[in-house]
Amino acid sequence: MTRPGTLEQSIGGLGSWMLGLFEQFGRFCMFSVGAISYTPLDLVTRRGWKHLIPQAFAIGTQSVPVIMLTGAFVGMVLVVQGWAQFDNAGLADRLGVIVNISVAAELGPVLAGVMLAGRVGGALTAELGTMNVTEQLLALRSMGCDPIRHLATPRFLACLLLSPILALYADLMGAFGAWIIYSGVYGGESEPYWFYTRQAVEYWDLGTGLVKAFFFGGAIGLVSCYKGFHCKGGAEGVGQACTQAFVISFILILVLDFFLNLVINGLYENLYGYRGLLF
Amino acid sequence: MNVSDPIIELRRVSKAFGRQRVLDDIDLKVERGKSTVIVGRSGTGKSVLLKHIVGLLRPDKGEVYFESRRIDNLSERALAPVRKEISFVFQLNALFDSMSVAENVAFPMVEQSSNRVNKRKISRLASHCLELVGMAGFENKRPAELSGGEKKRVALARAIAIEPAPKVILYDEPTAGLDPQRADVINKLIRHLQHKVNVTGIVVTHDMKTATEVGDRLLMLWNGRFIADGTPEDVMRAKEDHVRRFVDGNAEPEDLKSLSA
Structure with a gap:
């Protein structure tokens, strides 16, 4: 038998890598279905809420300060970036339109999601990963408990339900931060600023932002729990899983954002037609 | 059989x-x-x-x-x-870090009870199991506060803390x-x-x-x-x-x- 050449080896390596990728994806899907399947039951039982509330506190309440700070600075930076252009065009009082729509529909949910992936996703993966390498997940199974139901579902649910609320905080602080810089630093007039903002920003923008945040939260919860459940190799493995969980969550947020925008924009145009923002 | x-x-x-x-x-x-x-x-x-x-x-x-x-x-x-x-005492003890010693020992009973949990009964049984392994008085400690031998004893207590007792x-x-x-x-x-x-x-x-x-x-x-x-x-x-x-x-x-x- 002849030995495989470099080309064959490369193709073989690529094939094996692809197979590994499909296998991982299959495992992730099975894990996700498992975690999601328990959510209806956990939402209506006392036992489900008993597990959910501590997670909601850790994931939601404790994230509020950092999310508010992120939102405020996003709004402030947008005004700093946009002021000169809008002011020169004589449209300074319309700056709030662009800033607030950007924050409510796009930057608020995305940056809140990224912040959540870093703060909460990393912590979830580290916690579950440590439980995994110290045999605590096996201990749960050996006692007849499903670790997915016991550990992953409450964390997934907390991410899913609290992400839109956190995005709302980011939106409010973004609008507030933008107005502070607009009026306080650049001396813009508040009345026309809010008048045009009220005219242009619709519940649709706010609502679609929150829908996006809902999907981002779900993705962060599932990816972080999956990575924690499947890490190997002690402290180093847990560290790698945390990094991977953040990177994958971040990419997923961007990919989901793109596709959700396609759907949302298509839906809007079908329902209401073209919307002009400045004129 | x-x-x-x-x-x-x-x-x-x-x-x-x-x-x-x-x-x-x-x-x-x-x-x-x-x-x-x-x-x-x-x-x-x-x-x-x-x-x-x-x-x-x-x-x-x-x-x-x-x-x-x-x-x-x-x-x-x-x-x-x-x-x-069947109870399992793991090599690394596998005590749940987020729970106290008493909660760890009571965990199998809480999880495996099909009816509404009788907290007082479970707590009494958990204390009894801890007493059996010489760990009475450690109920409120966290696993991180225990030595290797103490963790092992708590893991043993958890293994027997099932009603009826494991076979x-x-x-x-x-x-x-x-x-x-x-x-x-x-x-x-x-x-x-x-x-x-x-x-x-x-x-x-x-x-x-x-x-x-x-x-x-x-x-x-x-x-x-x-x-x-x-x-x-x-x-x-x-x-x-x-x-x-x-x-x-x-x-x-x-x-x-x-x-x-």
């Missing part, structure tokens, strides 16, 4: 991880109410064998029976009732990492629990003192197969080379090759 039937039986069980064959056509019958000890070098598949008994690992080939019922082909859900009758307790390296005196306490506790709660014990260890002290029967695993089986006294007197070297604590010649090179 007859009382004289083995409580656990493994029939021609094989398991490999990648190219490494860990269990090779293993047969094992575990007698009810007795303490069976499996010894062998680190990494010879002792813990893998234990995990097959409670369905945490599935054999590549062969069958596993609990009370004459085949369990290796059951789903996770169908295995749950079986797992309520089998699996011990994975119960004395690993403990000083000789603490290890002696654990050995005596295992014996004490066996008499007090009347459970079948399967102990996996590489510590010969533990093996001889707690075992009614002693088996040695070598390259995926049992190469010794008998009472602890029989195995201690065995002539087979690998058994002899293991019992005497002497290295295998091939392990020393790198030193002489």
Whole structure:
């Protein structure tokens, strides 16, 4: 038998890598279905809420300060970036339109999601990963408990339900931060600023932002729990899983954002037609 | 089912991880109410064998029976009732860091009670179990505040804190990492629990003192197969080379090759 050449080896390596990728994806899907399947039951039982509330506190309440700070600075930076252009065009009082729509529909949910992936996703993966390498997940199974139901579902649910609320905080602080810089630093007039903002920003923008945040939260919860459940190799493995969980969550947020925008924009145009923002 | 039937039986069980064959056509019958000890070098598949008994690992080939019922082909859900009758003391103790000692011990009872949980009864039983292992008064401590020996004792308390009491307790390296005196306490506790709660014990260890002290029967695993089986006294007197070297604590010649090179 002849030995495989470099080309064959490369193709073989690529094939094996692809197979590994499909296998991982299959495992992730099975894990996700498992975690999601328990959510209806956990939402209506006392036992489900008993597990959910501590997670909601850790994931939601404790994230509020950092999310508010992120939102405020996003709004402030947008005004700093946009002021000169809008002011020169004589449209300074319309700056709030662009800033607030950007924050409510796009930057608020995305940056809140990224912040959540870093703060909460990393912590979830580290916690579950440590439980995994110290045999605590096996201990749960050996006692007849499903670790997915016991550990992953409450964390997934907390991410899913609290992400839109956190995005709302980011939106409010973004609008507030933008107005502070607009009026306080650049001396813009508040009345026309809010008048045009009220005219242009619709519940649709706010609502679609929150829908996006809902999907981002779900993705962060599932990816972080999956990575924690499947890490190997002690402290180093847990560290790698945390990094991977953040990177994958971040990419997923961007990919989901793109596709959700396609759907949302298509839906809007079908329902209401073209919307002009400045004129 | 007859009382004289083995409580656990493994029939021609094989398991490999990648190219490494860990269990090779293993047969094992575990007698009810007795303490069976499996010894062998680190990494010879002792813990893998234990995990097959409670369905945490599935054999590549062969069958596993609990009370004459085949369990290796059951789903996770169908295995749950079986797992309520078999407790597992893990090598790393596997205490839940986020819970107090009392909550850890009460956890199996809380999770396994089908009706509304009677908190007072569970708390009383958890305290009783902690008392049995000499850990009364530690209820409110966290696992991180305990020493290795104390964690092991809490893990033992958790293993027996099931109502009705478990039929089998699996011990994975119960004395690993403990000083000789603490290890002696654990050995005596295992014996004490066996008499007090009347459970079948399967102990996996590489510590010969533990093996001889707690075992009614002693088996040695070598390259995926049992190469010794008998009472602890029989195995201690065995002539087979690998058994002899293991019992005497002497290295295998091939392990020393790198030193002489």
